[in-house]
Amino acid sequence: MMNMNSALCKPGHDVLWWGMTFREDIRHRLGPLADKPHVAAALTVLGEPGSIHAIPTPAAVLDLDAFDRNVARMAERARAAGLALRPHFKSHKTAALVRRQLEAGAVGVCCAKLAEAEALAAEGVGQILVTSPIAGPAAAARAAALAAALPDFRIVLDHPDAAAELAAAAQGPIQVVIDVDVGMGRTGCHDAEQAAAVARAVLAHPTLKLLGVQGYGGSWQHIEGANARAAAAAEGMKQLQAAIAAVRATGGTVEVVTGGGTGTFAADAAQGVLNEVQPGSFAFMDREYRDALKSDPDGAFEQSLTIHSTVISANHPKWVTIDAGLKAFSTDGPTPQPLGERFAACAYRFFGDEHGMLSRPKDAPVARGDRLALTPGHIDPTLDRYDLMHLVQGDVLVDIVRIEGRGASQ
Numbered sequence: 001m002m003n004m005n006s007a008l009c010k011p012g013h014d015v016l017w018w019g020m021t022f023r024e025d026i027r028h029r030l031g032p033l034a035d036k037p038h039v040a041a042a043l044t045v046l047g048e049p050g051s052i053h054a055i056p057t058p059a060a061v062l063d064l065d066a067f068d069r070n071v072a073r074m075a076e077r078a079r080a081a082g083l084a085l086r087p088h089f090k091s092h093k094t095a096a097l098v099r100r101q102l103e104a105g106a107v108g109v110c111c112a113k114l115a116e117a118e119a120l121a122a123e124g125v126g127q128i129l130v131t132s133p134i135a136g137p138a139a140a141a142r143a144a145a146l147a148a149a150l151p152d153f154r155i156v157l158d159h160p161d162a163a164a165e166l167a168a169a170a171q172g173p174i175q176v177v178i179d180v181d182v183g184m185g186r187t188g189c190h191d192a193e194q195a196a197a198v199a200r201a202v203l204a205h206p207t208l209k210l211l212g213v214q215g216y217g218g219s220w221q222h223i224e225g226a227n228a229r230a231a232a233a234a235e236g237m238k239q240l241q242a243a244i245a246a247v248r249a250t251g252g253t254v255e256v257v258t259g260g261g262t263g264t265f266a267a268d269a270a271q272g273v274l275n276e277v278q279p280g281s282f283a284f285m286d287r288e289y290r291d292a293l294k295s296d297p298d299g300a301f302e303q304s305l306t307i308h309s310t311v312i313s314a315n316h317p318k319w320v321t322i323d324a325g326l327k328a329f330s331t332d333g334p335t336p337q338p339l340g341e342r343f344a345a346c347a348y349r350f351f352g353d354e355h356g357m358l359s360r361p362k363d364a365p366v367a368r369g370d371r372l373a374l375t376p377g378h379i380d381p382t383l384d385r386y387d388l389m390h391l392v393q394g395d396v397l398v399d400i401v402r403i404e405g406r407g408a409s410q
Helices: 022-035 037-044 064-081 095-103 114-121 137-149 160-169 192-203 226-249 265-271 287-293 379-383
Strands: 059-063 109-111 127-130 152-157 174-179 208-215 256-259 305-313 319-322 348-350 356-359 371-375 388-393 396-402
Touching: 022 037, 022 396, 037 396, 059 064, 064 095, 064 265, 064 388, 095 109, 095 114, 095 396, 109 114, 114 127, 114 137, 137 152, 137 160, 137 174, 152 160, 160 174, 160 192, 160 208, 174 192, 192 208, 192 226, 208 226, 226 256, 226 265, 305 379
Parallel strands: 059 388, 109 127, 127 152, 152 174, 174 208, 208 256
Antiparallel strands: 059 305, 305 319, 305 371, 319 356, 348 356, 388 396
């Protein structure tokens, strides 16, 4: 029996599932969002040939076939390397896509924050690791509630006080992972001695189950050149190995060694320290990764997610104005890159909150109403600007799904 949450409308058909049409099912899943005029307009063309060109813009548009190929490629890389794959939810923030990753062999999913985990748990996903430490009794109570409700909830911690807070809030066993700073300086135990102190604090509380350690080198992911990334990862893994030894010396178990990302997968596999990897952006890709990874094996993924825009003014002789500006893209990375033979050589720049400036292509006229797709500079915060994702196959809009993790930063 087909799961309605992952069903796809066949082009030109309004299929009946359990007494409701596919459009009705989407309306049910979208809730009040389905009543917004721009969403209703997209629903009217669902499944029709060429419907990709009728999606109101700016819009987050996912090439579903390219996404599935990316997911299958990463799953195969992980299998070949003997690594468990736990993709990061913070990249796409979308439960429908988590389900596809789990079906492809992922052992679970990572969430950056408790609110992301809560949003995903509400959609029925139960294999979650929260990768950021938390602080305070209120946050500990939320983590304890997730641990009691889900079949496989895990959370990192990097201070003895966090162990005490989690234990005080526990409604039953809570699986924990010690976060180790492998060179970023952002979170994690700074050295092996701190890791040992956290391990002893965890072991002092019977309700806490120590699974292992986490070491994530976020600053390595966009280093240009595979050799340079590998060198940075190798140095960081020395720190992680020292922490592992210190934790084991306290009597702590280290069954899980998790970390890594899209840019360092090859290095992580070669080092042989991690047994679980946490890549996220590979499923979509973005310009930041494209610029850094180029033709390296870690960059061999398709650009599956783009932001679609419309030319709304073509009066100026040197440029045109599109409807995708500061509210459509994150601004912490490279500028968005126009795609397609017609616009690929055009330069984009932000032109205000609502607008973008696009240089006119040589020898190709541009008119009001013309549409184009752009690669985001940084995918994670870009998608945090959108409530919905439009799934397409070829030129057909086949589904619209909520981005449940949007704004879930608490």
